[in-house]
Amino acid sequence: MKLRLTLFGLGICGLVALYGTVIAHMPGPGKMHSPYSRAINKLCVPQRHVTDAVTAVNFDYRGFDTLGEEFILFASVMGTLVLLREAAENKGPLSGDSASEPRNVRPTEAVRVTALALVGPTVVFGVYVVTHGQLTPGGGFQGGVVLATAPLLVYLADDFKTFKRITSHALIEISEAVGGGMYAVIGAIALVLSRPYMTNVLPLAQSGGIASGGIIPLISIATGLEVAAGFVLLLYAFLQKTLAERESS
């Protein structure tokens, strides 16, 4: 522990020295805007008909990188499922669907009512954020997370059985795969037309409209599907695991 702290101290001294030098030589506040940001701020409306520059960067200018990030998300969700599934199988029949629900603490009425009242607005808001990423702040990543909180609210209001009933496990797994695959396939459509990967092949439409941006809203929806399904799968795996632990103890 002592050696580790010494190494940490040395590292921090080095960091402070180097980082301090860098900060001292940085241009002052406001003078530092990269040529990329200027170009994108100037071009994203005339070139892509998209009013939210962040979405244009995410799903178009930097779309190939985002595809890679999406596969990181996909891989870690799969990894979590594999790790926790094995644990569940070792438990034997206890973790099966027929196992009774050992929930000692019922949520109070106030929690139940508030959580259930929030489910509908959460779903609507999530769908809105996913589909309007090209116009206002939002897009697949943010909206997907909002959508995934809806089943969690149901769990909060009731129990895991209800959570399982409203989220078909097979359907969620398929959604996760389709969301990830759809992104890659939309990008590949341009290849068929012998154009570079992820080139826009759809009409760009009137900027400010819901269909503006060509393939950007489609990619956003694919991402939203994958993120939402991924988070619900994570919730499912952890809740299942927790309940199996509780049963065996």
Place this chain on the structure above:
Amino acid sequence: MTTYAYVVAAWLFAIGLFGIVTSKNLVHMCLCLTVVQASTYLLLTGVGYRPGGTAPIFVNLPAGAPIVDPVVQALMLTDIVVETTVVALMLALTVQIHKKTGNCDPNATTALQG
């Protein structure tokens, strides 16, 4: 204003790393890693900040208004979501380690076991 953000970013990085170095629990370690990662969010959005700048949403913007850098913001938002799932993966690993060895102390799980 921007310099202040850089200093806070360095502080977050240092305190998170200190947490990882001295951690006695793997769950605590995972959360310290998210603190370290929060420093990158702050640093990059600080780099993209412009005084008086508005969000890069081009609806009814006055001409010539300063606009913050959209590139770093796009980097951040994908990273935040991906980070959450990676933390879930690490917590799942923690669950497995606890099951195999009976404790969550990173110092007790140094050797690789097949």
